[in-house]
Amino acid sequence: MQSLLILCLAFDLAAIKLEPNLERRSERALENASAAMDLARDASTAGDTEKIKAGLEELRDSVDLAYQSLVDSGKSARRNPKFFKRAELKTRELMRRLAGLAQAVDADDRTFVMSVHDRVAKVHDDLIQDIMQKK
Numbered sequence: 600m601q602s603l604l605i606l607c608l609a610f611d612l613a614a615i616k617l618e619p620n621l622e623r624r625s626e627r628a629l630e631n632a633s634a635a636m637d638l639a640r641d642a643s644t645a646g647d648t649e650k651i652k653a654g655l656e657e658l659r660d661s662v663d664l665a666y667q668s669l670v671d672s673g674k675s676a677r678r679n680p681k682f683f684k685r686a687e688l689k690t691r692e693l694m695r696r697l698a699g700l701a702q703a704v705d706a707d708d709r710t711f712v713m714s715v716h717d718r719v720a721k722v723h724d725d726l727i728q729d730i731m732q733k734k
Contacts, residue, residue, distance in 0.1 A: 632661035676729035
């Protein structure tokens, strides 16, 4: 059942990449990241390391897609902050949830969780930088 969910999430990310509206693509990718976080959390309670890693890889890829979509839109984050701010808030929430997951998993899995956390934190910082910079 869960492997089917992982497979559906992967197809979902491929479908998200086809979204022509880049801001909408970003929002959908962040929704997918949240769903992947739920999957990873559920897998951690079941003790399934492979599903945890699959969920976290999906989360990382989704966050990267969301940020790249906003950058590709060509819109200024300072002049049109709506979608950038939404992404910033969502990545902050994901960072908080990842930190909680890192405390819940075994020490072996913790390094992978923290590497994904660090990647999300970098995207979060880039979003803030984009919003705050003057041009």
